[in-house]
Amino acid sequence: METFSIHPIGYVRERDGSKVLEVLPEYRPALDKLDEWGHVVSVWWFSGSDNPDTRSILRQTRPHQSSPGEAGTFATRSPRRPNPLGLTVAKIDRVDVEQGLVVIDRHDALPDTPLLDIKPYSPGSDRVEAPILPEWAAHWPKSREESAVFDWAKEDGKA
Template structure:
């Protein structure tokens, strides 16, 4: 088994002031010229699922209505996976580069979650015009902008 070193570059902050990324001081220069991008891809660590039970779960009961009963981990966005790495595309609301802060409209991570990396969202590399989807999820929203207004209770079993 090959081992890798992955270091957190900061933390997710979620409180009354909203959602934001707070970078460790040494990584603040990496925000240079991020202004102008409206979205970023954030790689983060599902730290609450970083244990042997979650890392060994490869098949699970589907949380989705109208889907197959069982799904492989790689067919889900589950936090329980061999390497608990998550990816979120988020809308930037403000940048305080001098303080290492990036404000976000929303992010599906808990307060204190470790951030692994930030990459600007660029349509030429990140956008797929006509992706194929299994029938059970083909009716889901087609983009991040409409996803926030979608009634996800129609999709999930909980």
């Protein structure tokens, strides 16, 4: 089996009530001009869910309240997966290149989660105008703004 080496470029942090992508010193020059964009896509490691047992889970039992009884891991957003990668789109509030900080409006990773990459959100590449969802997820929010006020706790299959 082929393997790869991935190193964090920084960490997801919480400072003074704000979510922050904290970039390590050697990667800070890569933040130049990021402040010209409105949103960022961060790729991160579900470090709290990374162990051999969770990496071997290929089927999820009732991942959401209205979902079918079982689904393949790649049909879910579960942190329990062969490579526990997370992806978050966030609004950029401020970028400080010297300090290596990207202050954002929200993030779904826990503080101190390893940050693997940052990309500017570009609607021409990242937005799907007419997404196709399974029937059981058709009531989910159609934008990240709607998602911020959606009651995701009711969707948890464990409830």
